Amino acid sequence: MRVAIFFGGPSREREISFAGGKTVFNNLDRTLFEPVPVFVDSLGNFILTNKQIFEYQKIRDFYPPASVIKNAKKSTRFKVYAESLGRLSDNNFIEMTNAVGQPILPQDFKKHFDFVFLAMHGAPGEDGSLQGLLEWYGIPYSAPGIFGSAAGIDKTLQNELIERITGVEKQQMTIRKATWDTENHGELFERVKAILGLPFVVKAPHGGSSIGVAIVKEDSEEAFVKAVEQCLFRLTLTKAQWTAMNQQAKENYLQKIANVEESIGFPLVFEADSMVDKGAIVYAHPQDLLEKLEDYFSYSDTNAILTSVHGESSVLIEGFINGKEFSCGVIQDEEDRPIALPPTGIEPAVETYDFQAKYVSSATRKSIPVNVPMEQLHEIHRQIKAVAEALRFGVCARIDGFVKADGTVSLHDPNTIPGMSPTSLIFKQMVEIGLNPTQTLTYLIRASLQDRAKTGKNTWRMEQMLADLDRMIDKEVGRLSEKPRVAILFGSVLNRLDESLALAQRTYSQIAAEGKYFPVPVLLTGSPTNHVLHQLPVNFLYKESIEAIKESLYAEKHPFIVECIRQAEAITTKYTGYFDQTVRHLSYEDLAHTVKRVYIAVMDMPSTDEYSVQHFLKSVGLEWFQAH
Template structure:
């Protein structure tokens, strides 16, 4: 069955939609379905996307393509709407570089079914559902009416009030009312009517966009909250002129971020001139503030109303409800959202480690059941179909006799579909992996569309064919290669490692060749502990949640009674679609690992994983593995030793030295002065033996140097607040404890005509003569929003900005000449360090006026991140490798190397 996957779209959630569409594309059961990627751009064009663009980190990495971008002083990445008004012919030229335009009447000929991974307006509001209905194409999720209702928070509130269901009190403020209002009087009225805190929402947006909480009666903060929900921003001349040039650029970047800012295009004050591009916005503000005291920016697609609610105090949860095979709602185990910040905002929802998800919510069984029943009732009341995500609060009442109240709000007819989202997370609790859950939802959606009267005969035939295919698949016997995917660890990169491991698992599990087995590694450098993970534990939010579940199982805790009940209720689903029942995590030895797996994929980053220790243990049991061998890994994990060897081989690296705790303990002042004498501020400080981007900091003064030193040499686990503040550590940013760190000169432009940071991947294979051949890919240009590239920017969907291939020069021939020189330098790095399998090398590139190319190596990663968004997949796609092909090549190389090793022994 051909499945059209619709993703992207015009909404502010387009990046999450893009990443979710990729998840669906990868996880569809290839024995049952053929995916057809339909990318929807921000103007609503349908594009049959070339497959390799699916694996870009963000939409802006490929669309609009570099060739379509106007000349830009600041070279910021932008969305299509920032190109201004385009003719159909101009749009067609842009579209042709990434795929081909699909006209609506062509859709029915390309697909049997549409899987909607779109979010927000244009995706969840009934618009796309209506179009598909018109052309008779069955689609996933709710129909037109429940979708239109599900996007409208005000309509939902009115219905809940009319039905006397518990919902926070609310008021509506229109944009016109706000323009005429007295802010002080309006705030007094709202506080009097609703109390504090107040919650402000953009009523037709999804996913916590345009949402804020006001906890004090501050008129200034009140105005900011209203503006956030209307997607406006008022700026004074004093504020703007108080910013440096770099700070103005950062301010505009944040303002135009579609997730956390107001986005583009905008209008100023009451003017009709539309500003599309960030560069134009900066120029316009500079000009305006020559005379104006303040300006107001308004997004042209902002909101016309603000929903203001009283704030509910209580336990926040989210619950996926699906239809069972009989069409009745079945609530999966509700998940409690344990927040590190006051509001479960966009970043907290989608970045692993920023919030914790506890499933089921930690409440008495009777209360959990009440939450489930309330969610099922709302599902019926709102007429939802197939599935929905319902969010709410469990609010304790002061009276001991009264039942605690359950407030349901903001239902979503399309949930986020990242690998560890609530969508897959809760389905895993009944034993369905992502591939199986998607199959069930497609089947349920077909049945829902048929019930609604869409082509009953044709959809009846599709249902019968799918049921027969699923039944025969359940009885297939396949001999597949068993691959143990080791993820987790105990370093500051453990959450990224889990993301990598899950991605490898999902790519392999939908293939016909491999059967992946998820293995979690924890423990310490002295003892590596291995655990086989059931699917529900593998899909927990992050590494710490997985470790907690393992500890829970080891303590002898039995399955939660609510989970037992839900699994019984879901038996009709799981008996047909799940391959095996869920189980508890189980500890295994390396000997047992060798008995259960044919080979190993190490998805760990930093220590352990990239240091050779784990490789040494695997070699003892004859297990093939990915990446470099023991000796090479032990060198590349050590940044100081890597730099030393590369410099001795004539390659360019930064000036560097080690800074030890012994020196600091003996004479702190002498320690600081020694570093300041050798390295002028600013310079780079980072761990000498950890993975990429972990605690890499640009040190600009003595205070920051002292803070960095005290943090990295600290004896306690917790961070010191003052030092963390001095270094501007991000929310939940981790900082390792070490006895030594590396100090390097800051690599700068140094007068070069062109200067950029790149990351380049490579793959090795054996030549016909038995010698190692190194295939170096086109490098990606990495754009950091801060002083250094963060973990999130490197690996998480929608966060990083990468351009592949790197923009070394505007002329194609010159760009290729420079690229070839860069690739030759990266190949030399691999040869000097004896890298095998695959790797990622980070570097800076300077291009002089003379055309001379200088490549300065930053670091080498022998086990690069393999998250869905990492740029190594962008690079391999240019050489014709799908992510699965790339992973398959890596595994095959490991097997061949192991065979050579065994042959040499004999």
């Protein structure tokens, strides 16, 4: 099956989508699927590309090309996305898109692929818009359908529906932009405090990846105004602020605005209170705005108001919940029944679990399951399954929430396309029930075909694709016991532990996706002269750190995880054959009887002396390769 991987898009979460697309490409099972990378640029163009694109770190590293920026007569001092170039000539547009691949139109999708794996985030990739386009052209896609996607993008609607479904009341209110712009901010602040108290949370109703969220903790009108403006994606710039900056500081300020994961992004609307300059003008490029601001503040003392063209029309304000935060995935079995995964506890070492904390910082601690009593874990699952079923979150979704001090469970912020980066919670939760990342992606594709077959559109074709895929999955699972076993040896007796873990995860994923061998994680502990080997179940490999693995080596499994594994057993068996949960203590001789070769992901041990890993592997006749 030819599986297109859609990534990028126009939303503020495009860089997370790019990272997710890379993860899907690297982990997709090559024995079942042919991956077809499709870059969706920020203008909405679909571009067939190749795997070399994933060698870049960020979208702006390759798109738009520097030559096109120069041809468009735009400054190259700023790193911008394609929408900042304005209207391009036909030649420039062709040069830009051809630099990364072949542009294709939706009516030609079927010529190039059979299925679309959506690694998209935010509108319009996650809100039902792209899903509707694909259904119009008869292309099956991953994740929930149009209804679930539309419900999953609107935080205000979510809260209202979740309250009806679970019976748990949530304190919230909205402020429309029109109200904010006409009423007294101090009076609005007093009204919010009277209804919700302090602290409270301000959110952009349609923003994901924790972009557009602020917590107001102090009794400060200034903090309140700043939070609301942030979630409307609007900035106010004073003449004093602008004139206090030197040229480099001004450019840095505008570059930060252009970074969509940090600020409001371009294009944006410039508005002024000056009677000379009344009105709104759209600026697409930082250089153009720089020139405008220099000119504007040369004659005006009034503020410049900068608003994203994709700003919100209202903000959602919620009462702050002081409790244990968690995130819980939910999938479905072949009878369309929701199966909740082990909920992950989130303990950020920062005040707000925002974009940086979620995707960039390593300061956030996670635990599976969240550390609450069994009764509350069961209540989390009850509510998660009820919400997923009522809101038509078929295939897969991730729902966040809190367990309050009184034991009440409060859900919020469903996500119908969970992040697909290597550290994403959905992978960590799926591996706890026995599915590695490659098997998880296969599940998502198979379950999506099952869900698409229920729409009444192209039903026969969807059922045929589903039946063909089931036969291929059954065949590959039947071959697992025949595949040569290879060890991924990681860990250390010295330092650099987590570098070794990351290398082992990458190596495991590559081997699992290729499908030629059966990868076996093996942890090295002990001392430089006394090596101790542990053959691990796959879920150990995806724990937060090697120290966390060591703590779990021979510990009793949490009873709730045991329940989750049992509830998902039919799913796990379909994609793995059998989930081996046993930790085995091995000698090098035992290892030689277990695997055919070894990939070494140990980072900091000598490779030549008599106590090296390589020496011991050679002594038992095992072929080895250095992992990269």
